[in-house]
Amino acid sequence: MEKRTGVVTDARCLAHDMGRHHPETPKRLQVLMEMLASGDASSLGLAMLEGRRATAEEVKRVHTEPYFRRIMATEGRTVMLDMDTTACPKSFETAMLAAGCTLRAVEAVMAQEVTNAFALVRPPGHHAEPDRAMGFCIFNNVAIAARHAREALGVKRVAILDFDVHHGNGTQRAFWDDPSVLYVSTHQYPYYPGTGAANDVGEGPGRGFTVNIPLAAGHGDQEYDAIYGGLVTRVVEQYQPELILVSAGFDIFASDPLGGMDVTAEGFGRIAAHTRAMADRLCQGRLVMVLEGGYSLPGLRDGVFACLAAMRTNVTPRLVGDLEDLPLGDALRHLAFYRQFWRV
Secondary structure, eight states, X not given: OOOOEEEEEOGGGGGOOOOXXXXXXXXXXXXXXXXXXXXXXXXXXXXXXXXXXXXXXXXXXXXXHHXXXXXXXXXXXXXXXXXXXXXXXXXXXXXXXXXXXXXXXXXXXXXTSSSEEXXXXXXXXXXXXXXXXXXXXXXXXXXXXXXXXXXXXXXXXXXXXXXXXXXXXXXXXXXXXXXXXXXXXXXXXSOTTOOOOTTOOOOGXXXXXXXXXXXXXXXXXXXHHHIIIIIIHHHHHHHOOSEEEEEEOGGGBTTOTTOOOBBOHHHHHHHHHHHHHHHHHHSTTOEEEEEOOXXXXXXXXXXXXXXXXXXXXXXXXXXXXXXXXXXXXXXXXXXXHHTTTSOO
């Protein structure tokens, strides 16, 4: 099958608005919609897929009934959910659309409508825990997608990779004791929300299937290339997922106002190329990226474009050698720890 990259988005997600000065602004999605309409994006031959709204049952595979009812009750109102997350009158609807568009991307990939896909949605999701909103997030889009793949589409093993500058505490919590979902996160540490130490590894049958790679500020293209092309690739290859989901946070961009990393648009393309190569080798190309953070509008636009270009191409990224010889940055300090669970 010719490699085709799908994009799922919905202009109605612009209606979620937490205030004029809030960094998670509708402009984040607007700049991406403008990019998709540009000549440069048209040259990629992307397949534009129609999104959908999630059902209550799909959302409640991750979120508790009382929490879902609390968010549903915000419809038509403005309600403070946590110190930096507010529901406006249309936030419930946009959160249902964000989750549903993510599910649509997974369904399209699993049905081979497209090889891989990117869900460009907001509000983001990876901080949302089963019973609480947090960090600009209302429903955990990627966790809902993983559960949908497992429970509705027959996928046995899902890998979730998260390169947002902030640790995805909500995703980690959702699969803390679940070996059917591998969660791998690179994130600035210590930083909001304070979780994601290397020794956070899950518990019970899920022990070892949470892999946290905490990094000090200042890591850039070289380190992320080595981490995703070396350490992360080796863990995922051993796990043998049938689907790869990516929490794609563009706040690791060099000048993002909420981050301290040094990644360029080229660096985002390298990360995406490594994840695409993993999917091509391991699970018939089944890769879905899902928008999380990213608060520099130029960084968000250029980073997403670079990822889409890398997802569309058949170019194989550079293979890596011994991990001890790679510029892994802070990840090098934790290799002995990771080797308790993985051959890396």
